Amino acid sequence: MSFFLDIFSVVAVSAGAFFFLAGSIGLLRFPDALSRLHALTKADNLGLGLIVLGLLPRAGGLLAALKLVVVWLLILLASATVSQMVARVARRGGSPS
């Protein structure tokens, strides 16, 4: 059983790391602020979610696992808010680069 849990952790965390990588490449390569934002928020939220999912079986208790999920939810909230605000500034033409 623990073998399968380990496999699950490795697969989920690797998939999460892949999304982080994809998000970073998107951030560097995409042409304008809005699509860079799209790459960053979508990929990072999913990437972090997958990493949290992979770490859940290793959290060593229900409370620690719940804390991990709460951390992910808080980051989702913050990142969604911040990306909305950055996008608003970018749409008004306030983006410096």
Add this chain to the structure above:
Amino acid sequence: MTVVSALAMVLALILLAIAAYTVAARRTFAAIEGFVAYGLLLSIAWVALSSIDVALTEAAIGSGLTGVLLIGAAARLRTTEAALSAERPGAPLRWLAAASSAAVAGGIAVAVLSLPDPAPTLAPAAAEHLASTGLGNPVTAVLIAYRALDTLLESIVVVFALIGVWSLTPDRTWGGRPGPEHAADPNGILAYLARLLPPIGITVGLYIFWVGADLPGGKFQGATILAAMWLLVMMAGLTDTPPISRTWLRILLVAGPLLFIAIGFGGALTAGAVLAYPEGYAKLLIKVIEAALMPTLTLTLALLVAGAPERTAPP
């Protein structure tokens, strides 16, 4: 080389790279981005060294609060930045700056590298007398029992820093509200966050303050989170900054350090030394001092970010 030490090496290299970027960055804002990223990575390094207390402080104050202060400063300097970077200092001055920076860095490197192995430590002494304070976290014991004088002066220094910021107020707005008026959309995303997050943030802030007696945490980290929640509500336009002439505000700003001083001198009568705690009451008094410092620190840190008064307020 194990996986962990390989990760530590990678972390150290990234830290050095970001530090170099921060120094070399031409635009002020880019340098601040580097500084904040550096602080967050540094707090991961502190976690890797099992110094959770230092990591929390670095993330909350070193990176978070200082980062916000620097962003505020950069925003004010934006209009003059082009003129400033156009006037380049002469070669001798730049070489002098580089040489003195290198000398300081070299001196620190020599001092660190010439430490005996194992390095001298007071950790066993701190752990040995932990029981007499009634605390479970040796870092808190150092901060508020063994080296209480440092913490007392620190808590006064932040109030002095705020007085320094307030002293930049123009005469006509003296006693008014700090910072610009935030006219955010009351139904916008920021107002939504400012309604949703504070209950969670206040709980976490108070928890970090309370748990600091026995586990990593403490008043500075907790107060930073509370200050951040207050700032969020103010920036979303849901509430305004208080006019600095308010009596309740000024009382709260000095209450923490004053109570600390009072209990400190009380120690001279009851325990035979200034800032000593009488036998058996150490933990109670420490918690009373920390609880009194919390509102002071929260207000001071938030108002430092809010800045000097810019608008007059009705008395």
